[in-house]
Amino acid sequence: MLFKQVKYRNPWNFVPTMYFAQGVPNVIISTVSVILYTKMGIDNAQIAFWTSLIYLPWVIKMFWSPWVDIYSTKRNWILYTQLAMTCCLGFAAFALQLPNFFFISLLAFSVGAFISATYDIAADGFYMLALNPEQQAFFTGIRSVFFRLAVIFCSGFLVFFAGQLELSLGNIPLSWTAALGLTALIFGGLFAYHQFILPFPDSDSGVKPKQVEEKAPVEEIVKSYFSQKGIWAILAFIILYRFGEAMLVKLASPFLLNAAEKGGLGLSTSDVGLIYGTFGVLSLIAGGILGGVLIAKYGLKKTILPMALALNLPDLFYVYMAYNRPPIEFVYPLVSLEQFGYGLGFSAFMVYLMTISRGQYKTSHYAISTGIMALGLMLPGSFSGYIQQQVGYPLFFILVCLLTIPGMLTIFFLPLEEADISQNS
Numbered sequence: 001m002l003f004k005q006v007k008y009r010n011p012w013n014f015v016p017t018m019y020f021a022q023g024v025p026n027v028i029i030s031t032v033s034v035i036l037y038t039k040m041g042i043d044n045a046q047i048a049f050w051t052s053l054i055y056l057p058w059v060i061k062m063f064w065s066p067w068v069d070i071y072s073t074k075r076n077w078i079l080y081t082q083l084a085m086t087c088c089l090g091f092a093a094f095a096l097q098l099p100n101f102f103f104i105s106l107l108a109f110s111v112g113a114f115i116s117a118t119y120d121i122a123a124d125g126f127y128m129l130a131l132n133p134e135q136q137a138f139f140t141g142i143r144s145v146f147f148r149l150a151v152i153f154c155s156g157f158l159v160f161f162a163g164q165l166e167l168s169l170g171n172i173p174l175s176w177t178a179a180l181g182l183t184a185l186i187f188g189g190l191f192a193y194h195q196f197i198l199p200f201p202d203s204d205s206g207v208k209p210k211q212v213e214e215k216a217p218v219e220e221i222v223k224s225y226f227s228q229k230g231i232w233a234i235l236a237f238i239i240l241y242r243f244g245e246a247m248l249v250k251l252a253s254p255f256l257l258n259a260a261e262k263g264g265l266g267l268s269t270s271d272v273g274l275i276y277g278t279f280g281v282l283s284l285i286a287g288g289i290l291g292g293v294l295i296a297k298y299g300l301k302k303t304i305l306p307m308a309l310a311l312n313l314p315d316l317f318y319v320y321m322a323y324n325r326p327p328i329e330f331v332y333p334l335v336s337l338e339q340f341g342y343g344l345g346f347s348a349f350m351v352y353l354m355t356i357s358r359g360q361y362k363t364s365h366y367a368i369s370t371g372i373m374a375l376g377l378m379l380p381g382s383f384s385g386y387i388q389q390q391v392g393y394p395l396f397f398i399l400v401c402l403l404t405i406p407g408m409l410t411i412f413f414l415p416l417e418e419a420d421i422s423q424n425s
Contacts, residue, residue: 005200011131014197015139016146018078018123021190023150024183025085025116029109030055031155031253036176038254039166039269042102048250048385052378054110057117059374062367065121074129075198077122081115082191086184088112093180096173130201148285155277158183163269225365230415234356237410238369239376241308241349244404245342246377247384248315248397252276254385255318255393256331263393265325275328275335283336287343294344295351301416304348308411311345312404314338319401322394349373352414 030051037047068077092108095101131139158179165175228234256272258264267275287310294303317334320326326334353373357366380403388396 007200007202008130009197009199011135011139014194014199015127015131015142017190017193018127018198019143019146020150020153021082021187021194022116022120022123023147024154024187025089025112025119026058027151027154028089028158028180028183029113029116031151032159033109034250035155035159035253035257035269035272036096036162037102038257039162039172039176040096040101043389044251044254044385045389046102046385047254048388049382050106051109052250052381052384054106054113055374055378055381057113058120059371059378061117061121062371064118065367068118068121068125074122074126075200078119078126078198079191079195081119081122082187082194084115085112085119086187086191088115089180089184089187093177093184096177096180101173126198126201130199148281152278152281154183156273156281157278159273159277160270161273163271163273166269221365222368225368228356230413233410233413233415235372237407237414238353238372239379240407240410242311242346242373242376243380243407244312244315244400244402246380247387247403248318248400249377250381250384251388251393251396252318252335255322256335260325263322265321265328265331267328267331271328275332276339279332279336280339283340284343284346287340288347289343291344291347292351295347300348300351300355304352304414304416305408305411307345307348308408310341312341312401312408314341315397315401315404318397319394322397 033051034047037051038044068074072080088108088111092105092112095104095108098104127139127143161182162175162179165178166172169175225231253272253276255264256267256276257269259266291303291307294307314337317338321331321334353366353369357369384396387399391399
């Protein structure tokens with residue numbers, strides 16, 4: 001070894017950068033790619049379908065998570081996946097200069113999605129091994145903050161940066177190649193930093209393949225999850241709660257970017273980076289913080305329906321914008337309010353997923369719930385672009401609003417008696 005194997009380091013040295021690195025590829029692949037392909041002239045149907053489909057690894061990552069436990073250490077998996085992601089981002093940047101850039105870059109993003117999902121498994125596992133329980137509790141919020149900073153960096157700064165390059169260079173492909181290339185360089189720096197700074201906790205030793213049979217059988221974990229009270233209502237809630245929002249989020253950026261003759265607002269790339277990727281994300285964070293405070297004070301049972309309304313009612317703002325095409329100074333507050341409501345509603349959703357993850361296999365149960373949650377985003381997102389192209393933006397956003405109703409109705413059938421975490425109820 002070229003450096004000393006330090007068994008312990010202060011978590012401030014690696015937790016923030018580890019979770020910033022978790023957020024960057026997730027946002028680029030699921031969100032920034034939509035803006036990139038819109039600017040590169042790909043139609044909405046293809047954008048929505050393919051960028052939803054490449055979200056599949058986050059849906060099914062639970063199925064290969066045991067292999068991350070079995071082979072090598074979590075530390076090695078973190079480093080391997082960061083190096084691989086650096087290569088993927090660099091290749092995607094290069095692919096944008098090719099004539100058939102769309103499918104080549106999609107291939108790079110698809111591989112990157114599998115790498116990123118694997119990194120999520122390793123990073124979360126390493127977090128639990130390298131930090132003691134008190135540190136884990138304290139740094140839970142720090143993890144979230146730096147993941148959100150990655151969102152702002154990618155959907156805010158990076159999009160704004162690409163937009164400014166578009167104006168100065170007059171070359172959209174080259175502008176986005178530079179933006180993705182910059183991200184690849186940053187990821188390479190994170191890999192080099194973590195190579196030296198990540199500790200070597202004693203418990204991060206991996207296990208041998210023959211030890212797999214000592215683990216809890218998958219069948220038992222799955223059976224215990226699907227045998228809980230009210231499972232059909234729970235599954236309907238997880239899949240339908242964000243059904244309308246999943247359709248909206250895939251077309252929000254194209255709507256803001258598309259020219260007026262296509263039914264959009266015709267904003268610049270830089271404007272979208274500020275409106276949606278910066279002010280919108282900051283509003284989402286604020287909504288999430290307030291949502292957590294309200295749930296802690298009043299309990300989930302009392303707050304889940306109002307927060308579901310906060311999530312879905314602001315979708316009407318997009319109906320208004322599609323019909324009236326307001327000036328940009330009105331777009332800022334409308335998008336910010338919609339994202340603020342999304343933050344409120346998403347808080348209730350995630351708290352409920354935690355409350356149904358109980359017992360001996362609560363970690364696996366939570367992984368199953370988040371996998372189903374990702375499926376609930378992927379499916380409606382995949383056909384949203386086709387629907388929008390058939391009916392236009394105004395009717396599409398009306399349909400989005402109508403499709404929020406089934407998810408809210410499922411709340412009345414949920415077993416909420418044991419979900420109230422407030423001390424005041």
